[in-house]
Amino acid sequence: MMAQLLNFAQSQIAQFLRQNLPSLDRQQISQQPFPYREPIKHLLIGSPKAVTSTIHYLQVIGYASVGxxxxxxxxxxxxxxxxxxxRQILIQ
Structure with a gap:
């Protein structure tokens, strides 16, 4: 699943670059690897209602599942x- 997500992200970035930076060599863009991933932590602090609401909103927009x-x-x-x-985020 993570490999599929990585491939999807790389293809989205390559597509964006092709559309917005046409002078770049397309093969060079598609072969740009991500050097490494780095851990990051998101911390929500607030009332139970506010924290729960934010967690559900982040699921709705596809950022993270409630679980x-x-x-x-x-x-x-x-x-x-x-x-x-x-989370592990990709660092370029």
Missing amino acids: DWSPLQPTGNPDEVMSILS
Whole structure:
């Protein structure tokens, strides 16, 4: 699944570059590998309603599934929770 996502992302980038930078060699564009991936963490802090709403919105726009987030955890402040999402992003 991750390899398919990577291939899709690379083809989308190549298509964008072909359309917006026509002077570049098309074969050179399609062969540009991503050197490495780097971890990133997203942290949501707020009321349970706000955090849950944001998690669901990020699923609707296709960024992350609800199940990818950690369970809501109390922060120690009244009516405040947090949830974290860990991802690997492609760095060029």
